[in-house]
Amino acid sequence: xxxxxxxxxxxxxxxxxxxxxxxxxxxxxxxxxxxxxxxxxxxxxxxxxxxxxxxxxxxxxxxxxxxxxxxxxxxxxxxxxxxxxxxxxxxxxxxxxxxxxxxxxxxxxxxxxxxxxxxxxxxxxxxxxxxxxxxxxxxxxxxxxxxxxxxxxxxxxxxxxxxxxxxxxxxxxxxxxxxxxxxxxxxxxxxxxxxxxxxxxxxxxxxxxxxxxxxxxxxxxxxxxxxxxxxxxxxx
Numbered sequence: 001x002x003x004x005x006x007x008x009x010x011x012x013x014x015x016x017x018x019x020x021x022x023x024x025x026x027x028x029x030x031x032x033x034x035x036x037x038x039x040x041x042x043x044x045x046x047x048x049x050x051x052x053x054x055x056x057x058x059x060x061x062x063x064x065x066x067x068x069x070x071x072x073x074x075x076x077x078x079x080x081x082x083x084x085x086x087x088x089x090x091x092x093x094x095x096x097x098x099x100x101x102x103x104x105x106x107x108x109x110x111x112x113x114x115x116x117x118x119x120x121x122x123x124x125x126x127x128x129x130x131x132x133x134x135x136x137x138x139x140x141x142x143x144x145x146x147x148x149x150x151x152x153x154x155x156x157x158x159x160x161x162x163x164x165x166x167x168x169x170x171x172x173x174x175x176x177x178x179x180x181x182x183x184x185x186x187x188x189x190x191x192x193x194x195x196x197x198x199x200x201x202x203x204x205x206x207x208x209x210x211x212x213x214x215x216x217x218x219x220x221x222x223x224x225x226x227x228x229x230x231x232x233x234x235x236x
Contacts (some may be wrong), residue, residue: 002045003193022153022231025205026173027053028146033171036056037144038144041133043091044067046108049078051084052143055110061144064078064137067092068100068128069110072220084094092130100128111151116179132160143168151178158194165198169236172200177230188224208233 030053034040038058042051043064054063065080067073068090077086088114088145090100103109105122114123137143143164148154154174158165165172176191192202194213201214204223214235215223223229 010015010022018230022205025209025231026050026147028209029171029173029205030054033145034061035144036060039063039141041143041146043078043133043139043147044149044151045086045148046072048080050149051076051080052113053146055083055221058144058219062141069102069107069124083236087131087138088129088137089131090128090153091133091160092153092156093132095131095135096129097127098130100125109151112156113153113155113183115183133157134161134163138162141167143170145172146170146172148172148174150175152182152184152186155180155186155194156192158191158198162194165195165200169199172234173231174203174234175222175231178224180226188215188221192220195234198235202234203231204229205231206214208235 013063019174034054034057036058037060039061040054040063041057042054042065045051048065051065052061054061063084065076065084065086066089067086068088069074070088073086080086085200092112093110098112100112101110101114103121104124109115109117109121110201148157150157154176172195176188181187195202202220203212
């Protein structure tokens with residue numbers, strides 16, 4: 001019933017929640033940015049909603065999906081394994097094994113560290129493999145777009161993907177907000193500077209689609225501290 005309600009709400013011409021607004025904007029960005037042969041990366045693939053959009057707008061591209069939760073990874077591999085590269089890794093800035101907080105009652109909140117939760121949740125600690133994006137992707141692959149939704153660990157993902165991002169200059173859609181990122185000792189200044197060093201500017205998706213200027217550092221910090229937005233886009 002919950003999944004049916006989500007599908008119905010997504011089809012409505014108006015948006016009730018911030019998440020619905022971000023979903024709509026993400027769809028529009030992908031529609032505008034991707035070409036038929038674009039190559040995309042989905043970090044925190046979950047059930048494959050964004051991966052489905054990759055396959056819709058870039059049917060001829062080879063896409064990469066990363067999902068550390070074993071049950072979700074197995075489902076993704078069964079559904080997409082023949083047409084995409086699906087990995088059972090938690091992308092980070094190190095390679096190895098670590099503890100992962102699997103939020104059984106709300107898997108979308110799962111992460112390498114506990115985050116703020118809106119209500120009491122059932123959490124199971126599991127062991128997962130971590131890996132750097134730079135160690136996995138083929139050097140010759142021309143990456144066009146990266147989506148990162150990892151419940152606060154986005155700075156770690158970016159740190160492990162600097163070579164890939166600098167070399168390819170992709171569009172990066174990423175989550176970065178209070179309630180999650182501070183649990184990783186992450187902050188908007190560091191995230192902004194990592195992306196800047198890689199050659200990318202930072203904005204919101206609606207500003208990007210409207211051809212409005214990218215954020216200066218103080219503007220991005222203000223977005224974060226005042227909780228004005230928690231989904232952003234980086235681009236060359």
